[in-house]
Amino acid sequence: MGLEHNTDTAHSPDVTEMRALYRAAEARAARLRFIIEVRNLLDAQTFETAAPGVLSRLADFAGASLARLVFPSSRAEAPVQLTVGQSRSQESDGILFASQDGSDLHLTLLGPSRARAIDADDRQTLEVVAGQLADACNLERQAAEKQALLGDLERQRSELAALVAQLIQAQEQERRRVALDLHDGSAQLAAGLSYRLQDLAARIGEAHALKPEIDQLAALARRSVADLRAAIADLRPPELDDLGVAAALRTRLDAIDGMEVIADLDAGADRWPASTGIIFYRVAQEAITNVIKHAKARRLIVRLFEDGAGDAHLEVIDDGKGIGPTQPQIQERGARLGIVGMRERLALLGGRIEIGAGASGGTCVRAFAPLQQETISE
Numbered sequence: 001m002g003l004e005h006n007t008d009t010a011h012s013p014d015v016t017e018m019r020a021l022y023r024a025a026e027a028r029a030a031r032l033r034f035i036i037e038v039r040n041l042l043d044a045q046t047f048e049t050a051a052p053g054v055l056s057r058l059a060d061f062a063g064a065s066l067a068r069l070v071f072p073s074s075r076a077e078a079p080v081q082l083t084v085g086q087s088r089s090q091e092s093d094g095i096l097f098a099s100q101d102g103s104d105l106h107l108t109l110l111g112p113s114r115a116r117a118i119d120a121d122d123r124q125t126l127e128v129v130a131g132q133l134a135d136a137c138n139l140e141r142q143a144a145e146k147q148a149l150l151g152d153l154e155r156q157r158s159e160l161a162a163l164v165a166q167l168i169q170a171q172e173q174e175r176r177r178v179a180l181d182l183h184d185g186s187a188q189l190a191a192g193l194s195y196r197l198q199d200l201a202a203r204i205g206e207a208h209a210l211k212p213e214i215d216q217l218a219a220l221a222r223r224s225v226a227d228l229r230a231a232i233a234d235l236r237p238p239e240l241d242d243l244g245v246a247a248a249l250r251t252r253l254d255a256i257d258g259m260e261v262i263a264d265l266d267a268g269a270d271r272w273p274a275s276t277g278i279i280f281y282r283v284a285q286e287a288i289t290n291v292i293k294h295a296k297a298r299r300l301i302v303r304l305f306e307d308g309a310g311d312a313h314l315e316v317i318d319d320g321k322g323i324g325p326t327q328p329q330i331q332e333r334g335a336r337l338g339i340v341g342m343r344e345r346l347a348l349l350g351g352r353i354e355i356g357a358g359a360s361g362g363t364c365v366r367a368f369a370p371l372q373q374e375t376i377s378e
Contacts, residue, residue, distance in 0.1 A: 027121070028121070031121065031122070031125040034057070034061055034125065034129070035125060035128055035129060035132070037057065038054050038057065038129050038132055039132055041053055041054060041057075042054065042132060042133070042136040046140065047071075047133075047136050047137050047140040048080070050136070051069055051071075051082050051133070052082060052084060054129070054133060055067040055068075055069055055082060055083075055084040056084050056085075058107070058109060058126070058129060059084055059085050059109065061122075061125070061126075062096050062097060062109045062111065062118060062122065062126060063096075063111055063112075064085065064096050064097075064109040064110055064111040065085050065086065065087055065088055065093060065110060065111050065112065066083065066084070066085040066086055066087045066093070066109070066110040066111070067083070067084045067085055067107075067108070067109050067110075068081065068082070068083045068084075068107070068108045068109075068110070069081070069082045069083075069105070069106070069107050069108075069133065070082075070105070070106045071104065071105040071106075071133075071137045072104045072105075072137070072141065079104075087110050088112070092112055093110045093111060093112060094110065094111070094112075095108060095109070095110060096109040096110065096111045096118055097109040097118060097123065097126050099126075099127070099130035099134075101127070101130060101131060101134060103134040103137075103138070104134075104137075105130070105133055105134040105137050107126075107130045107133060109126070164275055164348045164349065165274075165275045167348065168274075168275045168278055168279065168348065169275075172236065172278060175235045175236045176235075176236050178235055179232045179235035179236045182228055182231065182232050182235075183232050186228055187225065187228040187229060187232065190221055190224045190225045190228055191225050193221045194218060194221035194222045194224075194225055197214055197217050197218035197221055198218050200214055201214045201215055201218055234285065237251065237252070237281075239251045240277070240278065240281055243270060244269065244270025244271065244272070244277055245269050245270060245272060245276075245277035245278070245280055245281045245304070246265040246266060246267055246268075246269040246270045246304055247270060248281055249263070249265055249281060249284055249302065249304060250263055250265055252284075252285065252288065253288070253300075253302060256288075256292065256300070259297055259298050259299060259300055260298060260299040260300070261299075261300050261302070262299070262300070262301045262302070263302050264301070264302070264303040264304070264305075265302070265303070265304045266304055266305040266306060268305075268306060269304050269305070269306065269312070272306075272312060272371060273371065275348075275349070276312055276349060276369065276371055279345045279346065279348065279349055279369070280304065280312060280314050280367065280369075282341075282342075282345055283314060283342045283345055283346060283353065283367050284302065284304070284314055284316060286338045286339075286341060286342050287314075287316035287342065287365045288300070288302070288316060289338070290338055291316065291318045291320065291363075294320075294321075295318045295320025295321055295362065295363060296320050296321055297318035297319050297320030297321075297362060298319055298320075299318065299319045300316070300317070300318050301315070301316070301317040301318075302314075302315070302316050302317075303315040303317075306371065310370065310371050311351075311368050311369065311370055311371065312351075312368060312369055312370075312371050313366070313367070313368045314365075314366070314367040314368070315364065315365070315366050315367075316364075316365040317358050317362065317363070317364045317365075318358070318362040318363055319358065319360065319361055319362040320361075320362045320363065321362075322357050322358070322361055322362050322363055323355065323356070323357065323363050339353075339355065342365075342367065346367055346369055349369035349370065350369060350370055351367065351368055351369020351370065352367070352368070352369075353365065353366065353367045354366045354367075
């Protein structure tokens with residue numbers, strides 16, 4: 001019996017130590033579960049919704065009678081203060097814990113001064129939870145600020161789109177005015193001059209010495225009338241108003257003589273917003289004019305389409321001289337100003353233009369821009 005008693009006495013310190021270690025492990029597991037529960041609660045709800053529940057758990061964990069949280073609001077300048085519980089008395093209650101992480105969020109736990117002291121492990125747990133609260137608050141505030149910035153950006157884009165539409169409308173109205181002035185003024189005068197010269201040539205007869213010169217003047221007047229009418233049509237083609245950009249481009253291409261013309265024009269482009277259609281027509285018009293005047297091409301390909309990402313595309317390809325370093329046509333003043341004009345027009349839509357050599361020689365002009373939703377009011 002004595003031997004057995006001595007054996008139990010020898011092993012009792014080990015049992016006590018094991019029990020202490022077990023209790024410590026359980027305490028650590030409880031703290032870890034507490035931290036995870038708070039994290040899950042903050043992840044599942046908005047910060048202001050989750051904060052009261054977190055405060056209640058904090059008060060229970062620390063044995064506090066009151067838990068107070070002060071944090072910046074995402075909707076107002078004044079900070080928000082949340083309180084859970086009630087202090088029994090200012091004399092008996094003291095600060096059990098106060099966060100000191102330097103953030104805009106402040107956590108305070110009040111409880112009986114004679115209650116059990118918060119040990120280092122519990123304090124570390126409270127600091128971890130306070131950090132979780134601060135992180136969740138900052139993330140929500142940053143998300144609100146980001147959303148506000150995105151809203152401002154979208155509003156600015158809408159305002160810019162409206163300004164672009166107004167600018168294009170003003171340009172097109174000025175083109176209409178100039179076209180009308182030319183039609184009612186210079187074109188009528190040139191037509192009248194042509195008829196008078198033809199009548200004069202008929203009356204003086206073939207034998208008159210001035211007959212050849214009058215015939216030349218009449219031909220020059222007829223050419224001026226034709227050029228004026230073409231300029232009037234280019235200023236504001238009626239098809240652009242009545243049918244859309246694809247139909248207007250097809251009409252323009254049908255009028256080209258002296259080269260093979262291949263038109264691949266998506267009829268859906270006629271339903272593009274008015275500003276996009278007008279700008280793409282003007283860019284195509286300038287590119288086609290450059291081909292006719294400078295490229296000495298035998299074939300012209302024009303494509304107009306919308307891709308799967310919702311961007312409008314234009315391609316004007318020729319088999320002419322190209323734009324290599326030995327080719328001077330790109331440096332000619334008219335062509336250079338035309339390219340600048342195309343870039344400026346596309347920039348209004350947030351698009352751009354690329355000009356390079358074609359796959360088999362010649363020049364390839366590619367333009368693209370995002371399709372906006374604005375329309376131009378007439």
